Amino acid sequence: MAIELTLPDGSIREFPDGTTGFDVAESIGSRLAKAAVAIELDGAQLDVHRPIPMSGAVRIITQNTEEGRSVLRHSAAHVMAQAVLDLYPGAKFAIGPPITDGFYYDFSVDRPFTPEDLERIEQRMAEIIAEDQTFERDEVSVEEGLELFADQPFKREIIEGVDAEEGADANSVSLYRNASFVDLCRGPHVSSTGKLKAVKLMRAAGAYWRGDEKNPQLQRIYGTAWETQKELAAHLERLEEAERRDHRKLGRELDLYSFPNELGSGLAVWHPKGGMLRKEIEDYSRRVHGQYGFEFVNSPHVAKAQLWETSGHLGFYADNMFPAMELDHADQYIVKPMNCPFHVLVYKSRSRSYRELPLRLSELGAVYRYERSGVVHGLLRVRGMTQDDSHTFCRRDQVAEELNRHLQFVLMLLRDFGFDEFEADLSTRPEEKWVGELDLWELATDSLREALVAAEIDFQVAEGEGAFYGPKIDIHIRDAIGRRWQMSTIQVDFSLPERFELEFATSSNDRERPVMIHSAKFGTVERFVGVLVEHYAGAFPGWLAPVQASVIPVADRHDEYAEQVAGELRAAGVRVDVDLAIETVGEKIRRAITDKHPVILVVGDNDVENRTAGIRLRGEDSERRGVPLDDIVAELVELCERPR
């Protein structure tokens, strides 16, 4: 018997029965065979070292692809579990999947793993890898599986749930064995442990069984695995780069903001330089909101509990709200976690006509949310934050255009800050709990989808992931080092207009309910700054840099001229510092560089005489001397020009 395999180039070739993926790869090229870690046959991944069971379309998965690395990492996870079970008899092992950049495995053990434990485990793994144990696939019945894992409760639970979960053949489960270690696994795996060339354990952490905090907490070990030591080293270097960009560290170094203990968790104070950065960002926000037809409103930080009762927040958002304050007449006031009810009240302040819709209300609103203590993180997850929030009230026939307009607006804004890679999630109506009318849901969802298509950005549909009150788009950006951050959101709301009984007069003088669109463009100013700091590694473009230029006098007899230079630049709108410190020029240059000022101007005798300066731009390691002051002013004005 023979099998017919269709290769990715479309060619069909015949192979003898018993041919393995490895053989197929070998027939194409020895380098391909060496890099092969699995194959895909008609969409299903299979081991490269086992016979291909039937004819079909085949593709070799190599270790230098994300799919291939997943196979390596999955195998590495097995080896780690093997090492843990060797070293810690009685340990129960749960699940160990590959993840982005690595893998983990969860264990139930007597005591949590220490850093020393990780070293031991890593050492044991190295031994297992050196032994080059073969991974063998096996299939057993559910009964046999349950028996085999008699003392492994998590594995038994997985076996018992296997048919329900994966739609797999309910009568058998697949196993992988290497040496004496057996794990329940779908595979595929590399042919032997020796294929793992670069594995490193990263850290231990607690994690709940099946991700549910009601379940027992397990001990998770994270590791990473790559096809070569070189790739591993590159990965570690990327982690270090991320550390160098950490906005908490840069925020301190650049004197932007801090998180004083006296304040409380998740609360920041903004120093003058951070304040300037914020101001630029907020000024920009107001400018473009105005240009896009938003009107500015303002609302207080607290409101009666009744308002939150009406809005429904006390029902579904109470966990994230700071507790109520008891006031004199038994009134309770609550610090706002959102701005929407206030904007609704603005809408409701008088009767509205169809002619004035869409009504776009915008506010940089400070909100406070009670985040659980373990989740706060620098500026990226705080308890006090400022949303560049807007609420648009529109008619049904305006929904499509408004949503499109909001998306265009958000993308323009993000592009102005140097982000140009976007991914969006379109979250649709939940299956069970939802409010509003079905046709409105469909209209809004379709409009969101069309807007995404028109904007030509990649998006995924998250079926049923929308809030109960409406569909939404979340926009993620990729930063300079490829990390994904959620920023903006455009959210349709059928609930609040209902709860507050909003209406407007139609052209036929009927009463109709408006549709509401929530949108935060930056997400929050705090998070946006945090992401921006990491994106630019603190080296902000001219218009955002808190200090745009520093002027350095060579000796103190040049101080006066330095101030004069600074004065002219300030008059032209450039933010300038003059470094009058009694230091060497080298020291002052160094300080300006480490402070990441976009421009350094050095002035000495020649400059005083000729009305010039030496100019050095950030990122360049040489300077231009004797540049006429007028040229410098013109150059800096251009360099610091705001996008809109």
Place this chain on the structure above:
RNA sequence: GCCGGGGUAGCUCAGGGGUAGAGCAACGCACUCGUAAUGCGUAGGUCACGGGUUCAAUUCCCGUCUCCGGCUCCA
């Protein structure tokens, strides 16, 4: 909130049952300097906070706050 690890000078960190140390930063003096650290000196700490053990606690124990890495959650 849960699991683990931390909190020593402004920052980075060393130390350790007998009331603490370095580098950088700060301050002073000298140097007056042309593109990434001039030299010398001075000052600076209730060792996060509260309790306990002890003749003695910054060190050991407990609690609280807070930070870090995860889980869960999320802008």
